[in-house]
Amino acid sequence: MGSSITQQIFQQLVNGLSLGSIYALIALGYTMVYGIVKLINFAHGDVMMVGAYSGWFAITVLHWSFLPALLFSMVACALLGVVIERIAYKPLRNASRIAALITAIGVSLFLEYGGMLLVTAQVRTYPPVFPETMYSIHGVIFKYGDIVMLLTSVILMALLHFTVQYTKMGKAMRAVSFDKDAALLMGINTNNIISFTFAIGSALAAAAGVLMGVYFNTIDPLMGMIPGLKAFVAAVLGGIGIIPGAMVGGLMLGLIESIVSGLGASTWRDAVAFLILILVLIIKPSGLFGKNVREKV
Amino acid sequence: MRLFSKGFSIGMIALLSISLVAGCGTTPKSGASDASTPIKVGGNLELSGGTAMFGQAAKNAITLAFDQQNAKGGVLGRQLELVAADNKSDAGESTAAVTKLVTQDKVVAVIGSMTSSVTLAAVPVVTDNKIPMISPSGTNAKLTVDPATGQVRPWIFRACFIDPFQGQVGANFALTNLKAKTAAVIIDQKSDYSKGLADAFVTNFKKGNGQITGTEQYVAGSDKDFRSILTRIKAENPDMVWLPGYYQEVGLIVKQARELGMMMPFMGGDGWDDPQLFNIAGNDVLNNTFYVDHVATDDPALATFVSDYKAKFNSVPNAMGALGYDAANMLIKAIDDAKSTDPEKLRTALENMKGFKGVGGDITIDPKTHNPQKSAVIIANKNGKPTFVTRVAPQ
Numbered sequence: 217m218g219s220s221i222t223q224q225i226f227q228q229l230v231n232g233l234s235l236g237s238i239y240a241l242i243a244l245g246y247t248m249v250y251g252i253v254k255l256i257n258f259a260h261g262d263v264m265m266v267g268a269y270s271g272w273f274a275i276t277v278l279h280w281s282f283l284p285a286l287l288f289s290m291v292a293c294a295l296l297g298v299v300i301e302r303i304a305y306k307p308l309r310n311a312s313r314i315a316a317l318i319t320a321i322g323v324s325l326f327l328e329y330g331g332m333l334l335v336t337a338q339v340r341t342y343p344p345v346f347p348e349t350m351y352s353i354h355g356v357i358f359k360y361g362d363i364v365m366l367l368t369s370v371i372l373m374a375l376l377h378f379t380v381q382y383t384k385m386g387k388a389m390r391a392v393s394f395d396k397d398a399a400l401l402m403g404i405n406t407n408n409i410i411s412f413t414f415a416i417g418s419a420l421a422a423a424a425g426v427l428m429g430v431y432f433n434t435i436d437p438l439m440g441m442i443p444g445l446k447a448f449v450a451a452v453l454g455g456i457g458i459i460p461g462a463m464v465g466g467l468m469l470g471l472i473e474s475i476v477s478g479l480g481a482s483t484w485r486d487a488v489a490f491l492i493l494i495l496v497l498i499i500k501p502s503g504l505f506g507k508n509v510r511e512k513v
Numbered sequence: 514m515r516l517f518s519k520g521f522s523i524g525m526i527a528l529l530s531i532s533l534v535a536g537c538g539t540t541p542k543s544g545a546s547d548a549s550t551p552i553k554v555g556g557n558l559e560l561s562g563g564t565a566m567f568g569q570a571a572k573n574a575i576t577l578a579f580d581q582q583n584a585k586g587g588v589l590g591r592q593l594e595l596v597a598a599d600n601k602s603d604a605g606e607s608t609a610a611v612t613k614l615v616t617q618d619k620v621v622a623v624i625g626s627m628t629s630s631v632t633l634a635a636v637p638v639v640t641d642n643k644i645p646m647i648s649p650s651g652t653n654a655k656l657t658v659d660p661a662t663g664q665v666r667p668w669i670f671r672a673c674f675i676d677p678f679q680g681q682v683g684a685n686f687a688l689t690n691l692k693a694k695t696a697a698v699i700i701d702q703k704s705d706y707s708k709g710l711a712d713a714f715v716t717n718f719k720k721g722n723g724q725i726t727g728t729e730q731y732v733a734g735s736d737k738d739f740r741s742i743l744t745r746i747k748a749e750n751p752d753m754v755w756l757p758g759y760y761q762e763v764g765l766i767v768k769q770a771r772e773l774g775m776m777m778p779f780m781g782g783d784g785w786d787d788p789q790l791f792n793i794a795g796n797d798v799l800n801n802t803f804y805v806d807h808v809a810t811d812d813p814a815l816a817t818f819v820s821d822y823k824a825k826f827n828s829v830p831n832a833m834g835a836l837g838y839d840a841a842n843m844l845i846k847a848i849d850d851a852k853s854t855d856p857e858k859l860r861t862a863l864e865n866m867k868g869f870k871g872v873g874g875d876i877t878i879d880p881k882t883h884n885p886q887k888s889a890v891i892i893a894n895k896n897g898k899p900t901f902v903t904r905v906a907p908q
Contacts (some may be wrong), residue, residue, distance in 0.1 A: 224748050227773075231740040238738075337602075339761050341792040350772060357773055432737045434793050436763060442597040442735035477741030482730045483702060485741075 236470020261444015267422025297418025680713020
C-alpha cells in the first residue's frame with residue numbers, strides 16, 4: 217500500500233509538470249510582450265488558437281510534416297501579431313493603459329468569434345503526429361508528448377532569455393522597455409522593436425498552439441480562452457515581464473492544480489490555484505521572481 | 514410635438530383596428546383545410562452552430578418521412594411541407610426561429626429542437642400560440658413538465674426517453690452484463706445532463722448492491738488534462754467507470770485513462786453518439802467502452818430506414834436522424850388520428866398516442882408527463898465501430 221501511495225504521488229507530480237509546461241509555454245509570450253510594451257495582451261491565447269488552426273491546416277490539408285507545419289504556423293502568427301499591433305494597439309500607444317487593455321479584450325473576442333464564423337464551432341482533430349510511446353518507471357507513466365512539451369518550453373525559454381539579454385535586438389528591446397522616448401532619442405526605431413516583440417510573442421503562441429493541438433488532439437475556436445487565462449496567472453505568479461518567472465510560474469500552477477485534484481478536491485482545483493495566486497501577490501506583489509526595479513524583461 | 518403625437522396615436526389606433534378587423538375577416542386560420550394547399554409543419558432545427566450535425570440529420574429524416582407519406586397521397590388528402598428554420602444551436606435564436614414559424618409561416622405544428630436548452634427556449638412561444646411541438650431528442654425532464662408547478666406542459670411532446678431512464682439502464686447493464694460491483698463516476702460539473710445521468714446511475718447502482726468508490730468532477734470546455742482525477746480513480750481500482758458527458762471530453766478522458774494503464778470498461782449516455790469520438794480517442798482506446806443510446810443504426814429493426822435514408826442522402830443516419838424520423842411520423846399519425854390539422858385536436862391525438870411503431874422503438878405517450886415509454890439500446894464500441902448489443906425495454 218505504501219508503495220502505491222508513493223507511486224500515486226509521483227504520478228501526480230508528473231501530471232502536474234506536463235500540464236505546467238503547457239501553461240509555461242503560453243506564459244512565455246505573454247510575459248515577454250508585457251515586459252517590453254507593458255500591455256497585457258489578452259488576445260495571446262487566441263493567437264495561440266489561430267496557430268493551432270494554421271498547424272492543423274498545414275498538416276491535414278497541405279499534408280506537411282510536423283516541423284514545416286510548426287514553422288508555417290509560427291510565421292503566420294508572427295505576421296498576425298504584427299498586424300494586430302499595427303491596427304489595434306499602435307494608435308493607442310499614448311492612450312491610457314485601460315484603453316489598450318480593453319482593446320486587447322476586443323481583439324481576443326474578435327479572434328474567437330471571427331474564428332467561429334470562419335471555421336465553425338465544430339471540434340477538429342489533429343492526426344497523431346508524435347509516436348504514442350508510453351514510458352513507465354516504477355509504475356509512474358508518462359508519454360512521448362510530455363517530454364516534447366517540457367523540452368520545448370525549456371528550450372524556448374532559454375532561447376528567449378538569450379535573445380533578450382545577449383543580442384543587439386534584445387538590448388534595443390530592453391532599452392524600449394526601460395524608456396521608450398529615450399530609446400527613440402538614442403536612434404532606436406521603437407516601432408520596429410515593438411513589432412518585432414509582437415512577432416516573437418505571437419510565434420511563441422503559435423508554437424504552443426500547435427503543440428497543444430498535437431498533445432490533446434482536439435482544437436476549437438475557443439480553445440485559447442482558459443489556457444490563456446491560466447498562462448496569464450502563471451506569468452503573474454512568476455513575476456510578469458520576467459522570462460524565467462513565466463516558466464516557474466507555469467510549472468507551479470500545473471503542480472498545484474494536479475496536487476489539489478490528487479487530494480480529491482477536483483471541484484476546488486481552480487479556487488485553490490487562484491487563492492495561492494492571491495496569497496503570493498499579497499506577500500510578494502511583483503511575483504515570485506519580481507524585483508522592485510523598473511527594468512523588466 | 515404633443516399635437517403630433519396625439520394625431521399619431523389616433524392614426525395608429527385606427528390602423529390597428531382596421532388590421533384587427535381584417536385579421537378576423539379574411540386571414541385564414543393556420544393551414545386552411547383546402548385540399549389543394551399543403552399542410553405546413555415547422556422545423557426549428559440546429560442547421561448551423563455547435564450541434565449542427567444533429568439538426569442536419571433531423572432535417573433530412575423529416576424530409577424523408579414527409580416525402581414517403583406524400584408519395585402515398587399525403588395525409589387527409591393533402592401534401593406535407595416542411596418549413597425549416599435555423600436556430601443556429603442557440604437558445605435566443607431558437608425563440609426567434611419558432612416565432613417566425615408560428616406567426617409568419619402559420620405552421621400547424623413544430624418539430625424541434627434537438628438539444629434540451631434550445632428546445633426550452635421555444636416552449637413559451639408555442640405555448641402562447643397554442644401550437645403543438647415535438648422535440649425529437651431533448652432528454653431533459655424539464656422540457657415537458659414544468660419543474661416549478663409539477664404540471665405537464667400541454668403543448669410540448671418528445672420522441673425520446675428522458676435522462677433518469679438512461680441512468681437506470683446504464684446501472685442495470687453495469688451490474689448484470691459487466692458484472693461490476695464497484696464503480697467510479699466522473700461528472701461534468703456544469704452540465705445538468707451529466708449530473709442527472711450521474712444521479713440516476715448512482716441511485717440504481719447502489720440499489721443493486723453496487724458500491725461507488727469515488728466521484729470526480731471536471732469542467733467541460735475548459736479542461737483538457739484529466740490525468741489528476743484519473744490517477745485517483747486508478748488507485749481506487751473500480752470495476753468500471755460511469756462517464757456521462759459529451760463526446761469531446763469523453764474522448765479525451767478515455768484516451769488519457771488508457772494511457773495511464775486503466776483498462777476497465779467505461780460507460781456513458783447518448784452524449785457519446787458522434788463519429789468524432791473515434792477521431793479524438795482512437796479506435797483501440799475505445800474498445801471495452803459502452804453507452805446507452807436511443808437507437809443503434811446497425812439494429813436490424815432499422816434496416817429499411819437506414820437504406821431509404823442512404824438512398825436519398827448518400828450518408829448513414831445517426832440516432833438523431835432516427836428520432837427526427839419518428840417525430841415526423843408521430844405527427845403524421847396524430848394528424849391522421851385527429852382527422853384535422855386543428856392544433857387542439859392534434860394535441861389531444863399526440864397526448865393519447867399508444868403503441869406507435871417508431872424505428873427507435875414503440876412509443877406510448879404518458880398523458881401526465883408527455884414522456885414516451887420506450888426502449889433504449891446499449892452500444893459497444895468495437896474496433897472503431899459502434900455496435901448494437903441489446904435493446905432494453907421500459908419498466
